[in-house]
Amino acid sequence: MTDFLLLAFIFLIAGVIAVPIATRLGLGSVLGYLIAGIVISPVLSLLHVDVISIQHFAEFGVVMMLFLVGLELEPKRLWAMRGRLIGLGGGQVGLTAGVVMALAMLFGLEWTVALAIGLIAALSSTAIVLQTLNEKGLMKSDGGQSSFSVLLAQDIAVIPMLALMPLLAMPELLGAASDVAHAAEGDHGAGMSLVAGLNGWQTALVNVVAIAAVVGAGSYLTRPIFRFIAGANLRELFTATALMMVIGIALLMSLVGLSPALGTFLAGVVLANSEYRHELESDIDPFKGLLLGLFFMTVGAAINFGLLADNLLLILGLTVLLIVVKAAVLAVLAVVFKLRGADRWLLALSLAQAGEFGFVLLSFSVASAVLPQILADQLLLVVALSMMLTPLLFIFYDRVIVPRYTFADDGEADKIEEQGAVIIAGGGRIGGLVRRILSAAGYSLTVIDYNAQHLENMRRFGARIYYGDATRPDLLHAAGLHHAKVFVAAIDDREKLTELVRYVRETAPHVHIIARAVDRHHVYELWAVGCRDIIRETYDSALRIGRSSLEALNIPKDRAQMMVDAFNRADRKAMIALADAYDPEIPVMENATYIARVQDTLGPREVALHAEMMHILETGEMPQEDDVAQGPSG
CATH class of the missing domain: 3.40.50.720 (NAD(P)-binding Rossmann-like Domain)
Known part of the structure; x- marks a missing residue:
């Protein structure tokens, strides 16, 4: 009990001190949390804290965030976004994966390893980007809406990526992957699954049934459940019910091998027209904020500074290369989809990092004998550093890009032919x-x-x-x-x-x-x-x-x-x-x-x-x- 309280106190005091300072300096809350994690990482090492385990728990903040995002999207609006979801989002995932794969092969890597790296690099950080867009009031802009469409497409793409990874296994890594899997099972116990041992069509059928269950429960069971809870006239029961719904949906999605974030997003969309929408938002939002803050701190604390020091130039070079490649791909797509002015830059800069699902795919790729452990550790640093640089990219956007399009001629405004009174x-x-x-x-x-x-x-x-x-x-x-x-x-x-x-x-x-x-x-x-x-x-x-x-x-x-x-x-x-x-x-x-x-x-x-x-x-x-x-x- 004492260890738990000490750990909670360390994370809380780090966030309470670092975030207000970072916000006053114009750095944003996300960078404040990341810096707080870096500062407390030596203390966590002395206490032998398993930061990765805490990070897996804190990732539930991303799940809650996507549930709240879904609550803001009516099904009609989501359908209206299908063009950007498929074209812009799908194009970003495909092009980025292809370009990164080609570059990795130029470095002499096998095509299977290069493809796995390309898929990991194609994903961006839903947690950092959505949090920052909302903080800066950019979510409603064309660039913000396009960024959200790409993020949603990426979250959907995680499912086929997880299915593809085992097919890329390298025979020479199977022994090491087996040892890693046995060690993980010994440490954490075998995970439950409803699709273990099923073939492809059976797994697909279970997935369809699970999604239908989420949609059906959201459409027909939510109102009776909340009416029943309202009879007790206790606010805390509403909060418990909201958490029960989100955790239950995430659990179901995990059991059938789907993304918990995608499942809760879908549930949020189903409940977008519910009269209980605002109650759900107010109940979930505080937990979402705390868990996201914890997640960002674990990203900062998980950086292996020893490995970074040994490979400093290589890892920094790969991080910069990743950001440049993703920004270039997004900039091209922004032109194709007719985004203008500062919105092009917002799309390109906001999504130029790797994402939290990259941690999941890296761990899964090692367990599936796709990537060697040493390469995965280096890529883990690239993912973490790119996420840490994202708030700085937003600062660059605010202080350099926005003034340029506010006060300078970007040559893209419509020609005004008639002047009115x-x-x-x-x-x-x-x-x-x-x-x-x-x-x-x-x-x-x-x-x-x-x-x-x-x-x-x-x-x-x-x-x-x-x-x-x-x-x-x-x-x-x-x-x-x-x-x-x-x-x-x-x-x-x-x-x-x-x-x-x-x-x-x-x-x-x-x-x-x-x-x-x-x-x-x-x-x-x-x-x-x-x-x-x-x-x-x-x-x-x-x-x-x-x-x-x-x-x-x-x-x-x-x-x-x-x-x-x-x-x-x-x-x-x-x-x-x-x-x-x-x-x-x-x-x-x-x-x-x-x-x-x-x-x-x-x-x-x-x-x-x-x-x-x-x-x-x-x-x-x-x-x-x-x-x-x-x-x-x-």
Whole structure:
């Protein structure tokens, strides 16, 4: 018990110290966990800890992550991705395996060994890539969605890879592989399997039945089970049930020789339309985060620094070669599948590493007499180092690639042939609605958006939208910024939106700017750069919900509307009073002037607002007051 507690404490304290420091330095949480693992590796060696065994346990975090990813994908959306899954994902696996195999044969390796290495190299790290894409808010971009499609295709490809490996066995390695298998069996016991001893078609039949069982259970048993659990009215039972489902599916997939991650992903897709989806997400997510952090630390701790020191130049060279080859293959596929600008780089750089399934395939290839142990140990270092370099590739993307496509001419934006009186930057859910309203009113518009798939869909319905990054000065001028009357800033990225407003305000002061704000503090930031027509993206809908709530409480509709209007006026006055005290360069909780202004403003405002609402409720009339200064619109 003491050993277990000591080990848990070592991993926890390493993560708690390293990750916040790495995050503040802009390195990301994944690199923080990897560094933490490297730092504690000497301690683990002194304690004779089997890091690989812990890593196998921590890989369950990947299983949980793919289950949560599946919950976000409805079956219709997954079907819509089939082109990228088969073409982009399948192409990446096939091309990368082929190129790496050819290079390995040039180094003098047998074709069977070269093919095994190519298959291992074709896989990327689902854990690192998805975690980093979500942290950086890149998952919804074209590059992020393409990366996800490739990762999913790779996870599916693991199944035929595991089936192919034993066919590549080398006779001279069979004796050593048998010794390894017996040693593993002695240490860990023989693993259970439902397909042991079955021939090919029988194994395939068992696999089909297992997948059908997962789909059927997800479709028909989930609701009755959760209704039964709800009767106890205990939150911890929901958590236990969610874990039971994920562990049970992973166990079934393992017993029939399939990927547990793929099985839980499929279950997540089946449950994507379930009313219990959000409950499952909230229950599983904390365990997923902890196990992924543990997995990343074990990757760092498992590095054999003695072997690395003996073969430093060789292993570093192979790691760099692997990253370059995979990035080149992905870059070619990005061009073929018409990814543009920074999205091409995001796809190429994010998936250029080897993956956690590489550890599984390396161990399996040694046990199957495909690779000699010494070569597998060296390749294990290449896989681990490439994973460790991935956060640095994302930093390179953020600091070098993104600014290039934000401020420089990449020559790939659409040529804008017509200049409208209104320019809309961002054609998504907000910019799209604005476009429809103004188009219906007969105004000429120029809409700029960087999401190629979204633009293609809108163009099918006749919308005139141009591809390009609206933060680029040359594209803004081509869109007729100096002749426009209104500029609507509706892009998603908060910091880019603020800088875009600043540029338009300084370059074309005659243009009326209407800006989308993420939250109250973003309103202050936009106010500070000169914008005076600011709309909080959730503000108006919240006002409508508030009015409906008052009506549901039996307040007449006209009085409910007047009460909401009173709140709106009071909030605008408070926003103006607080905006001048807000300093974007000072953290909110360290800005004494702003905090004092909040305390001086909000208290009296709440008292006055309450009195005004009571007057409306009792008399049905607005109280007489001075005209209210025009402030931010939401």
